[in-house]
Amino acid sequence: MAANWFNLLSYNDPDVVNTIRGMRDLARTGGGFLYTVAKVTVNESDVLVPKVNYAEPIDDTWWLFAGVVDPAYAEVAAGNLTGIPRRQHTRAELHALVSRAVDYAGTNGTARALAAIDDPAGPFVDGDLFVWAEGTKGTVIADPFWKEGIGLDYLDVTDENEVKTTRIGIDAMRNGTGFSHVLFRETALNGTAPVPKLVYMKAVDDEWWIGGGVYGVEVTG
Numbered sequence: 001m002a003a004n005w006f007n008l009l010s011y012n013d014p015d016v017v018n019t020i021r022g023m024r025d026l027a028r029t030g031g032g033f034l035y036t037v038a039k040v041t042v043n044e045s046d047v048l049v050p051k052v053n054y055a056e057p058i059d060d061t062w063w064l065f066a067g068v069v070d071p072a073y074a075e076v077a078a079g080n081l082t083g084i085p086r087r088q089h090t091r092a093e094l095h096a097l098v099s100r101a102v103d104y105a106g107t108n109g110t111a112r113a114l115a116a117i118d119d120p121a122g123p124f125v126d127g128d129l130f131v132w133a134e135g136t137k138g139t140v141i142a143d144p145f146w147k148e149g150i151g152l153d154y155l156d157v158t159d160e161n162e163v164k165t166t167r168i169g170i171d172a173m174r175n176g177t178g179f180s181h182v183l184f185r186e187t188a189l190n191g192t193a194p195v196p197k198l199v200y201m202k203a204v205d206d207e208w209w210i211g212g213g214v215y216g217v218e219v220t221g
Contacts, residue, residue, distance in 0.1 A: 014039050014048050015091065015198050015218070018176035023055035025171050027063035031056035033163045035181035035196075036067065037218075040077050047084075048218040049076050050181065050196045052161050070161075070196075073217070085195050087216040089129040091179070094200050097124060098212045101131045105204045117142040117210070124212075128188040131212040133204075138166045141208060145187040159183055160194065173201040173209060186215050 011020045013036045026032040032055065037048040053067035069077065076084060101124050105113035116122045117133050124131045125144050132143040138155030140146070154166045165182040172180040178201055183194035201211040 012177060013037050015179060015181065016177050017179045017181055017198075018172065019053070021176050022168060022171060022180070023053060023065045024063065025175065026168075027055045027057040027065075031063075033161055034168060035161075035163060035183070037181065037196075038067075038069070042076060042079050042081060045081075045219050045221040047076055047081070049073050050183075050217070052163075073196075076217075081219070084219075085216040086219050087198075087214050088127065089214045091198060091200075091214065093126075093129060094198065094212050094214045097126070097129060098131055098200050098202050098210055100124070101210045101212075102202050102204055105210065110204075110208070113204075114142040118144060120144040125188070128186055128215050129212065130188060131210050133208055133210050134166075134201075135208045136206070138170070143187075165199075169199055169201050169211065173203060178202055182213070184213070 008020045013019050015037050017036060019036045022034050026034060034053045036051045036053055038051050040047050040049050050070040050073050051067045052070055053065055055063055055065040057063045114133055117124055117131055130144050133141045135141050137153055139153045140149045143150055158164050169180045172178055180199050182197045182199055184197050185191040186195055195215050196217055197213040197215050199211055199213040201209050203209040
């Protein structure tokens with residue numbers, strides 16, 4: 001009896017992050033870590049729990065991966081939502097804001113767009129939902145709140161879980177849905193602890209792109 005094979009390359013997690021393609025791309029470069037989310041039901045509410053996944057190649061034709069719930073959120077599955085940061089904005093709002101900023105850049109030019117993005121009181125800031133701009137080498141070129149990061153190259157920087165968030169975001173923008181997961185502090189609120197963040201990135205042209213993110217864990221119902 002022939003085996004049934006399913007092509008999961010276009011599989012997205014509940015946040016529309018293309019997880020299989022992302023892990024495939026990591027395996028092709030020797031392996032690495034990637035964030036996803038898994039939906040669990042807690043007290044009749046759906047919660048998107050952060051996960052850390054690792055992919056590693058076996059040879060040129062196949063690879064393995066495994067994932068675990070981020071230990072900081074392990075108690076969520078047991079029904080404990082105490083202290084869990086919750087999203088204040090939706091994925092649709094994030095997509096719309098980034099797209100509006102990209103359209104603004106196309107209409108008004110790079111210099112004017114970067115000035116608007118860099119302004120904490122500008123047109124692309126809505127509380128802790130805002131956009132930033134990066135060049136093609138992962139260099140931050142505008143950010144309304146993270147001024148110390150401007151001018152620095154984050155292309156190969158890894159976070160506390162060894163995730164290369166900038167490279168993964170670029171891959172998601174070029175080969176996937178544009179959405180990716182990161183852990184990052186809430187700079188708009190002067191936060192210091194890393195918080196789950198759903199990121200969306202979209203190219204302006206071949207030289208730079210605009211990204212934005214929604215902080216917190218999605219809890220619905």
